[in-house]
Amino acid sequence: NVSASTASSPSPDMLLGGLLSAGFDESSCQSRYRSNLYRKPSPFPLSPHLAQKLRKYEAYHKKCGPGTKRYRRAVKQLKAGRNADHSECKYVVWFPCNGLGNRMLTIASTFLYALLTDRVLLMHVAPEQEGLFCEPFPGSSWVLPGDFPENNPHKLHIGAPESYANMLKSGVVRNDDPNSVPASSLPPYVYLHVEQFQLKLSDNVFCDEDQVVLGKFNWMVLKSDSYFAPALFLTPMFEEELARMFPQKEAVFHHLGRYLFHPTNKVWGIIRRYYEAYLARVDEKIGFQIRIFPEKPIKFENMYDQLMRCIREQRLLPELAGAAEPANHTAGGAAGKVKAVLIASLYSGYYEKIRGMYYESPTRNGEVVAVFQPSHEEQQQYTSNEHNQKALAEIYLLSYCDKIAMTAWSTFGYVAYSFAGVKPWILLRPDWDKEVSAVACVRSASVEPCLHSPPQLGCRAKKNVDVAAVKPYVRHCEDVGFGLKLF
Template sequence: EDTPETSTRHDDDRLLGGLLSPAFDEHSCRSRYTSSLYRRRSPFRPSTYLVERLRRYEARHKRCGPGSALFQEAVEHLRSGRNAARSECQYVVWTPFNGLGNRMLALASTFLYALLTDRVLLVHAPPEFDGLFCEPFPGSSWTLPADFLITDFDGVFTMWSPTSYKNMRQAGTISNATAEQSLPAYVFLDLIQSFTDAAFCDDDQQVLAKFNWMVIKSDVYFAAMLFLMPAYERELTQLFPEKEAVFHHLARYLFHPSNDVWGIVHRFYEAYLSRADELVGLQVRVFPEMPIPFDNMYEQIIRCSEQEGLLPKLGQTVVVTAANGSSVVAPSTKLTSILVTSLFPDYYDRIRGVYHARPTETGEYVAVHQPSHEREQRTEARGHNQRALAEIYLLSFCDRVVTSAVSTFGYIAHGLAGVRPWVLLRPPSPVARAEPACVRSETVEPCLQALPRRMCGAAEGSDIGALVPHIRHCEDVQKGVKLF
């Protein structure tokens, strides 16, 4: 029965506790309001303050975004080559770098940065990135217009770029005393892996705040860094009272697979996974720089599974005595489906073969599926990225998730799901044994793998992982940190 109360409750679920705006047309982006139906209910709830800030952000995006008069004005200033003294709208442009997982971590971080600094987030979407996601902000667009002033992002934004913040600081061309109108029209924040000494002191932020245009290039989850800065501490505590769910909320708000990608997800799920009583996700990522041989990796997966009780155990066929005295195979109705994602088909082949050949201890049935095996990473190809995104989503529907150490692809999947994964640890060398085979992560948050060498205010050589209470070192990357 649809009483007003149940329909409010339904709306609350559909909009993820207010995280999503109700203002979208459902058909233009079918995943937005339906993907949560494929998952267990999230254990986390967005704070009312986060919800309020998102609605305020959306209003600003609409006022300042592409197509608005204020946007035109800001582009004119950009064209002039000089920063405007006072501007109602400030922008941060995100430009993609590295694989899809890295991109999503950096994009979510850039959005959080935009929220904190009252900037409007725009996305430079080259063809291979275009069409992966729906527009996240109602009544506007986050995509830079095709005729935008800057087009050659890869050429302009490099570590040698003269408008890189780091380079300008080092050259002494800007300081905290520089007046707004004496600054260049934009600043480039170079936050890729080795960004280490970049821009996360309060002093830096005061200078950066003067620029109306900022471009960020990153491949890491630098959102975690913002939690180390005193200037944002109060605001972040209000936005995210549960530190473990920062990426979970940001990702569920921002990332909605386009209808094309959702088609892949939806069809695969309905055809192969929807009838499972239990869904186990297994993401096997073998990195080129750590080429673990198949037998070693397979052994590690099985050792992890046995240690943690993850995949159904093999056993003898359970035989029971029927009423008439004859022996029959005990009936089971349980179906466990294992979703394997990997660039290679070998793990899927072996695991499926094993369950094919022998029964399980409980008599439950096991189905094993893998949507694709692309063999190699091809970040420059749109179709490849669409399949990768679809698989990240499918993994995020699993009840239990086993991921590979260091893989940002895995981070996104368990982050979206809101589950703590079992992480297959990286061995010291490709042929060495990882000990233990895996550990259960203590948080849903992704790892910030690259840390600055030092933090402002902290003594040189001090352990950043120990500086603030809600940060700790990652299970898979010792020098990295994560929120919990």
């Protein structure tokens, strides 16, 4: 479903000022050009350098990607147990972890890492993720071919001997004099385990010495549960390039996400039908994303009360008229306007109650409130393809909202507001020993997702430095006190 640029080439506006490649046929992936028409224009101008970098990457991916002679040669070397010197193509193979929001954040982080280190990004696509996203790179594929030799996800864990940290420990590699290590002396691939461990990013590789050694491996396999893009900003050797790519640091996921992720025509059908039926003609759209984490359950009444407090304090929805008050159908500019509330949640209770409220009582200013919820799946199902299609559709629908309130800690919500380029209100988690959060919600300082587990700054430093205190472009997250967020 990939074709060269032809008569049906989309206009420059549809390519988001050069973010998207002109090398696709529009019909193969309608969302690529249609989805952004449902949103306000991006508030973050694209840097010409990033656009250039993406075009260069696309050419590289096409040259080295699956199906090419170079790819076959690289796989042959991997199978032969050799890491060749002076390889023309280098690869990073992404493996999935957790739910869809987490996966989108780690794919984008891995892609940024690939851009910075001249690697081709390939994805291990599990059955539950098949058919969700269009190919992002023209004339090639990002799907890891099925005959890839190191295709066993069970081998990828913190104790794997192939992990970089374990190779360092066992003396297979050294990072004290990285320039002296010949590439051909290294194992055929390295595993980078970038997961949260004791509230820190494990493997702690975001330092120059380690990156020099890692750069010598032609094959890297990576698994992560974290939005590790902010950690790349803490690696001195990447700093300058990142500053050119992202003059506004809070737009990293906003741009990379809009570049990489395009729902396939099937999922786009779900999104488009829903949007056209319920959201296209309203005056304002407000998204509420309510996520109850199994590991930190919150009672329905408490979550509902918190949402109501947030709505009231931040004036997100019109007030109801008192019982004795006549409804005002004529006053002010708001009368007759329609505000749509889109609810994303696994449960239907929040929708039922909010809809009931505006069904039973008029609003004080005469505004009309229409409440919608596309699905309520009840259970999260990591391995169901249909379930993931709905999850993806809802992330997109949320991302068309003008205002968003979301549950703390949820990567599902992070992706939605970041696509939108809208700073959300975050419904804070109660303190660990409390059932109710004292503060209902706070406004996020940026549209970047939060990295829940910070890396250690200055890799060999003995003491623990607070990154947010020394780097002017990172802050602690509103919802995860020790987390980091670019802004």
